[in-house]
Amino acid sequence: MNVNNDVFCINYKKSLQYWADIPPTVDGVLGGFGFISDVDIEGSELFLKALFSSDNPPSTKTALDCGAGIGRITKQLLLPHFDLVDVVEPDEKFINSIKEYVGEQASKLGTLHRVGLQEFVPMRKYDVIWNQWVLGYLKDEDLEAYLIRCRDSLSPTGIIVVKENVTSSGKIEKDSTDSSVTRTFKQYIRIFKKCSLKRIKQCKQTNFPNGIYPVYMFALVPNHKELEQSLVKTTTALNNSCKIAQNEMEL
Ligand SMILES: C[S@@+](CC[C@H](N)C(=O)[O-])C[C@H]1O[C@@H](n2cnc3c(N)ncnc32)[C@H](O)[C@@H]1O
Numbered sequence: 001m002n003v004n005n006d007v008f009c010i011n012y013k014k015s016l017q018y019w020a021d022i023p024p025t026v027d028g029v030l031g032g033f034g035f036i037s038d039v040d041i042e043g044s045e046l047f048l049k050a051l052f053s054s055d056n057p058p059s060t061k062t063a064l065d066c067g068a069g070i071g072r073i074t075k076q077l078l079l080p081h082f083d084l085v086d087v088v089e090p091d092e093k094f095i096n097s098i099k100e101y102v103g104e105q106a107s108k109l110g111t112l113h114r115v116g117l118q119e120f121v122p123m124r125k126y127d128v129i130w131n132q133w134v135l136g137y138l139k140d141e142d143l144e145a146y147l148i149r150c151r152d153s154l155s156p157t158g159i160i161v162v163k164e165n166v167t168s169s170g171k172i173e174k175d176s177t178d179s180s181v182t183r184t185f186k187q188y189i190r191i192f193k194k195c196s197l198k199r200i201k202q203c204k205q206t207n208f209p210n211g212i213y214p215v216y217m218f219a220l221v222p223n224h225k226e227l228e229q230s231l232v233k234t235t236t237a238l239n240n241s242c243k244i245a246q247n248e249m250e251l
Pocket of ligand 1: 012015016019029030031066067068069070071072073088089090091094115116117118132133134137138
C-alpha cells in the first residue's frame with residue numbers, strides 16, 4: 001500500500017481490474033474494514049440530518065450515489081431519506097448486486113449507471129450527490145471536470161457531499177495496488193475552489209479506529225457570486241471581441 005513514486009499515474013483500467021477481483025460484500029468494498037461501516041453510516045447520518053435542518057435545506061426527491069459499490073450507502077443512508085436514488089458504479093458485479101443488497105427498498109432505486117465518474121454525465125437534477133471513498137480514483141483534471149458537471153446538475157438547493165480520506169502527512173500518497181491516490185486536505189480545498197464550489201459545512205468523522213486515514217465530510221454548493229463574476233468577464237470579453245471584429249469590418 002501507499003507506494004510513493006514519481007512515475008505513478010492513475011490508470012482507470014488498472015483500478016477496474018483491481019475491483020473486478022473483489023467480492024460483492026460490505027467487507028469487500030471497504031477493503032477488509034467492513035466493521036467500520038456502521039460507525040461510518042452513523043457519522044454520515046448526522047451530517048445529512050444537519051444539512052436537512054440548515055437554513056436552505058436540500059429537497060428529499062432525488063439523490064445520486066457515486067462509486068456506489070454494492071449500494072452500501074444507497075441502502076443504509078440515502079434510500080431512507082430520498083424518494084429516488086440513482087447510482088454510478090463501473091464494476092459489473094457490484095452493480096448487478098445492488099438490487100438484491102438493497103432488498104425491500106429496491107422500488108425506490110432509479111437508474112443504475114455502469115460507467116466511471118470520469119465519463120459520467122448527470123441526466124437529471126439532484127438534491128444530494130454523495131461521493132464517498134471514490135474520488136481518489138480520478139485524475140485531478142477529470143475530478144475537476146466531474147465536480148463541475150455535478151455542480152451544474154444540482155437542484156436549486158442541492159448539495160454535493162464529499163466524504164474522503166485525507167493524508168495526515170500533508171503529502172499526496174499513491175497506491176499502486178488499486179491505482180488510486182489519497183489527497184491532502186488542502187488539495188481538496190483547492191480543487192473545490194477551482195470548481196467554484198463553496199463549503200457550507202465540513203466535519204471530521206469520529207470514532208474510526210486508529211491507524212487509518214483521517215476522513216472528512218464536505219458539503220458543497222455552487223459559489224454563485226464567483227460564477228456570475230466569471231460570466232460577466234466572459235460576456236465582456238466576447239463583447240470586446242465582437243467590437244474589434246466590427247471595427248475590422250468597417251476599416
Ligand atoms: C472503496 S469502494 C467504496 C464504495 C462505496 N462508496 C462505499 O463507501 O461503500 C470504491 C468504489 O469505487 C468504484 N470505482 C473505482 N474507480 C471508479 C471510477 N473511476 N468511477 C466510479 N467508481 C469507481 C469501485 O468499483 C468501488 O465500488
